[in-house]
Amino acid sequence: MALMPKRVKYRKRQRGRIKGNATRGNTVAFGEFGLQSTQAGHISARTIEACRIAATQYIRGTGGKLFIRIFPDKSVTARPLETRMGKGKGEPDHWVAVVKPGTVLFEIAGGTHDAARDCFNRVAHKLPVRVRLVERQPG
Template sequence: MALMPKRVKHRKSQRGRIKGSATRGNTVVFGEWGLQATQPGHISATTIEACRIAANQYIRGDGKLYIRIFPDKSVTARPLETRMGKGKGEPDHWVAVVRPGTVLFEIAGASRDAARDCFNRVAHKLPVRVRFVERRPIG
């Protein structure tokens, strides 16, 4: 089951632009290793679910996966072969808006090599470029 909000204030949202870098959610907080976006983009709920399954199949209970993004923006679509000028389409799917620097996934309780291999599998499913990051020591 793909992620989506329980309820929203407005069903339909405008597309908008993704400007600037992430100022929040840009550090590894929950785990030791993270996957950080280096490009802006939209990641659909089905893509997040596919990444979750791929990561959980790889770590197999040796570590814990944290998903740091949530698809809370609706994307509308018109039916195929519909003429122009009949208004905005109905909500089709949900996406997470990702800015450069956003940490998408984190892993705790796994070795560096295992986390790198796991995130390598996940990165192939993502529509944005990503990089492997580690937790910075506090102080």
């Protein structure tokens, strides 16, 4: 089941522009290893679900735990195909999470560095942004 908010203040949002680096959610907080974005972009709810399935399939045997640190709370609208111009803005089509450079997308608790690297390598192939593996900093 794809992620989406229960309710939002406004159904239709403007696209906007993604500027600057992430100041929040940019450190590993729950697990030992994290997957950090190095590019800005939008990640759809279906992509997040595909990443979740790929990661859980890999860590099922190791006994690790997956943490998803992003949530798709922005609606993206679309017009029906073969519709003439005008007649206003389209209806909400899907939901995306806005990601800035430095945002930690996923985390893994338990397991070794090699296992986390292999798991996140599978996840990275499904993402539309460039990512890197980061470790929890002591302290």
